[in-house]
Amino acid sequence: MKEWTKQYGKVYGIYEGLIKVLVVSDLDMLQELFIKKFDYFHGRKNLVLQGDVDNDDRVHVFEARGLRWKRLRALSNPTFSSSALKKIHGTVEDSALELVRLLSPQADRGAFNIHVYYQELTMDIICRIALGQRTTNFFNNPLVNFVSNLFMRSMRWPPFLFGHLIPPARPFIKWTFLKIARLFGLSGSKIYEIATDAVHLRLKQREEDSKRGIEPGEPADFIDLFIDAVSDEKIEDGSDFSKSELHITKRLTTPEIIAQCFVFLLAGFDTTANSLAYASYLLAKHPEKQKRLIQEVDEYCKGEVRSFIR
Ligand code: HEM
Structure with missing residues (x-):
């Protein structure tokens, strides 16, 4: 292009x-x-086999459009609030310290590929905050491969090509593809499987807690935040796309919670790993800027250095 x-x-x-x-x-x-x-151009260009994003059960904020996007967006906003980010700060720091520990041996070994380390870092954090993983799992997490494969997939892939060429056959192509994907454990279906298990496990735990009279405490991660999310936003604001007759529910359904976890996993993994890797590359190439950055960090983070040797 x-x-x-x-x-x-x-x-x-x-x-x-x-x-x-x-x-x-x-x-x-x-x-x-x-x-x-925006009222007329509120939908992203979805993949050819995306399905019916207005009516399918399992739709996330990235693929939804119009009124459904607005509702999903309102329900996702609390996950990006500063109080929610403060709650996950400890987890992010813990994974970052593990990364520093793993990187230390590289210090005297010359050039190396830092991108793979950042991929492990972003996946570790997202698995801990959106998929219920309990501790760090660097270089042992099968999802890194699954998700990387998903991003490397060519748009000229036969199911996509057929979907473009024969639009009426899309539901059938999608159905066949999903069956094959499940059979062979292909990346997309595997990730959905993991997200589905994590969400169902949390819902089951909460149900058992409630039977025992245990009140749900503070949300521990994004799964909790999505389960608890309630939207107070007034959705009918008079703009054209809001007038469409989509079903409005103030809470996320279980398939939507699973879809949200899935998209957070995809959206947070590659973007952040690439940004960090490129920033590191540029800092390595420009030592004077690196020095300035270190000075600035030292200036603002006085006395906050924590030991990472365990
Ligand atoms: C450096 C890191 C990141 C970059 C560069 C980045 C970039 C972007 C961009 C450009 C979009 C808009 C895409 C479009 O309109 O077509 C977007 C949307 C989105 N991103 Fe990120 N992102 C990053 C990290 C994250 C993380 C960590 C998460 C979640 C954990 C996330 C979740 C989302 C979601 C849910 C949307 C869709 C929002 C909506 O439709 O309302 N992103 N991101």
């Missing part, structure tokens, strides 16, 4: 199978579409 943009300009059209797609790189137009006209 980068090459085509050079060749055809800031706005041009392509076909994805039978679907017409506009590729827009004009900043003013993007501002107009995504900010001023």
Whole structure:
């Protein structure tokens, strides 16, 4: 697309199978579409086999659109509040200290690939805060491979290609693909399986606690936050997409909680690992900036250095 943009300009059209797609790189137009006209352009371009994101049971905030997105977004917002982030701070720090411990032997060994370490770090943290994993599990976590495979998958993959070429056959292609994926334990289905087990286990634990008269305490992680999330947001605000007749529920359903955990896992893993790896690479290439950063960290974090040797 980068090459085509050079060749055809800031706005041009392509076909994805039978679907017409506009590729827009004009900043003013993007501002107009995504900010001023958000009421009309509120849906992301989903994958060809995504299914019916307005009505399927298991839909997450990244694929939802319109009223459903608004509801899922309102219900997810508490997970990004500063109080929720403070609650997971200890877990993040614990995993970060484990990373420092594992990185230490590399200090005198010259160049090495830090990206794999950051992938382990981000997966470790997300598994602890969104999948119920209890302790650190560096270089022993099968999900790192499963999720990396998912990101490496080509869009020219046969089920996607057939989905583009024969739109009416999409439900059948998706159904067949899911059956095969389950049979062979392919990445996407495996991750959903793990998220499903974690959420069901937590719901069961809570049910047993409630039978024994034990009140649910403070939310320990994102699963708790999603289970407890209640939206008070008034959704009918008069804008066009809000008037659509989608079903409004103020709590997340169990399939939605599973889908939310799944998307947090995907959204938090690659983005953060890549950002950290690239930042480290740039700092290694620019020692003067690295020095400035260290000075700044030292200035703001006086007396907060904790021992990481266990
Ligand atoms: C450096 C790290 C990250 C980067 C660069 C990043 C980048 C982005 C971008 C660009 C979008 C918008 C995509 C679009 O509109 O098509 C997005 C959305 C999203 N991200 Fe991230 N992200 C990061 C970390 C995370 C983490 C750690 C989580 C969760 C644990 C997360 C969860 C989400 C979710 C749920 C959405 C969809 C929000 C919505 O539809 O309302 N992201 N991210």
